Amino acid sequence: MDGALRICSGQPPGRGRPGDGRAADHVVRPLPGGWDVTAPDGRRLLIAGEPGSVPQPGAAARPYDVALLDLVASPWQLGDLRQRGLLPPSAVVAAFHLDDRISEPEMARRCRLWGVTLPADGDLLRGPAREATRGPAPPARTLVLGGARSGKSGEAELRLAGEPEVTYLATAAAAGGRSDPDWAQRIAAHRARRPPGWRTVEGVDAAEVLRQSSGAVLVDGIGTWLAGVLDESGAWDLAADEPGGLAGGSPAAATAIDAATDDLIQAWRQAPARIVAVSDEAGSGVVPATRAGRLFRDQLGQLNQRLAAESEEVVLVVAGRILTVAI
Numbered sequence: 001m002d003g004a005l006r007i008c009s010g011q012p013p014g015r016g017r018p019g020d021g022r023a024a025d026h027v028v029r030p031l032p033g034g035w036d037v038t039a040p041d042g043r044r045l046l047i048a049g050e051p052g053s054v055p056q057p058g059a060a061a062r063p064y065d066v067a068l069l070d071l072v073a074s075p076w077q078l079g080d081l082r083q084r085g086l087l088p089p090s091a092v093v094a095a096f097h098l099d100d101r102i103s104e105p106e107m108a109r110r111c112r113l114w115g116v117t118l119p120a121d122g123d124l125l126r127g128p129a130r131e132a133t134r135g136p137a138p139p140a141r142t143l144v145l146g147g148a149r150s151g152k153s154g155e156a157e158l159r160l161a162g163e164p165e166v167t168y169l170a171t172a173a174a175a176g177g178r179s180d181p182d183w184a185q186r187i188a189a190h191r192a193r194r195p196p197g198w199r200t201v202e203g204v205d206a207a208e209v210l211r212q213s214s215g216a217v218l219v220d221g222i223g224t225w226l227a228g229v230l231d232e233s234g235a236w237d238l239a240a241d242e243p244g245g246l247a248g249g250s251p252a253a254a255t256a257i258d259a260a261t262d263d264l265i266q267a268w269r270q271a272p273a274r275i276v277a278v279s280d281e282a283g284s285g286v287v288p289a290t291r292a293g294r295l296f297r298d299q300l301g302q303l304n305q306r307l308a309a310e311s312e313e314v315v316l317v318v319a320g321r322i323l324t325v326a327i
Contacts, residue, residue, distance in 0.1 A: 032056040043127050051097040063088050065127045068096035075161035076195040078114055082164035083197050094119050114162035139312035140274055145281040146317035153220055155317050156278045165215025166198045171225035207267035214273055222279035226300055229260045236292050261303055269310050279304050
């Protein structure tokens with residue numbers, strides 16, 4: 001590598017040659033899922049071998065200067081390689097093996113989220129200067145809103161696919177003990193699709209996690225967190241039993257809810273970690289038939305507004321498509 005790599009046919013160097021090989025004094029070594037290439041000047045390239053392949057450098061691998069990865073097939077490999085120190089901030093990462101699995105505008109959007117390059121055929125990728133950085137920092141706080149089955153959780157997870165350190169705050173854990181097979185199945189599905197390198201925290205104080213975590217935090221989601229707060233305060237029973245709900249005579253419950261939401265907002269505002277949080281857009285559905293339902297809708301709507309006011313980015317997910325909400 002003389003400081004540049006030209007992408008033309010999408011064919012990797014040394015393709016079809018078994019064993020180690022040399023191409024123009026570049027040392028080409030096969031590894032599971034791809035190739036490891038070392039240039040005469042010592043700079044290094046990691047390249048995915050086939051569409052869908054995930055290169056797997058060994059434990060003793062040295063950091064790479066350039067990586068060509070199939071990020072359509074597996075965006076999570078990016079965070080894993082960064083976590084292992086194999087893609088330092090100065091590394092140039094480009095999406096590779098591009099085809100019709102995903103539209104070009106959507107791939108371009110994802111590449112911007114991950115801080116990687118989307119090359120066109122014939123583009124020239126230059127090896128990084130040693131002092132180079134990944135580019136502009138992502139938003140410190142992002143609120144991802146959406147209705148049921150809109151794809152909001154998947155979008156939130158996708159946004160952090162390239163992060164080397166992620167804490168997944170699963171706020172539904174408090175409700176996990178209920179005798180509801182469908183609920184248990186949903187939680188199991190969420191757990192199964194998390195990358196193995198992510199740290200999962202369940203059933204704890206959300207505000208405290210935000211204050212103590214580093215790296216990035218994914219909160220999924222605000223609605224289940226609020227449901228737990230209403231449960232602990234006794235608001236559900238009050239809303240069901242009293243004609244006026246909370247307004248009918250429960251200052252203690254109202255105070256407890258206000259204190260918990262104030263604490264969450266303060267932690268959200270001051271957290272050292274990057275945060276992406278998922279919440280339900282509760283105002284687009286029908287009016288709930290019960291006082292408890294209306295209480296939850298009203299409280300969640302107010303909390304969403306407060307979180308949005310403290311966020312650098314707010315997006316709405318509709319049928320899997322992303323709409324940026326102007327701030």
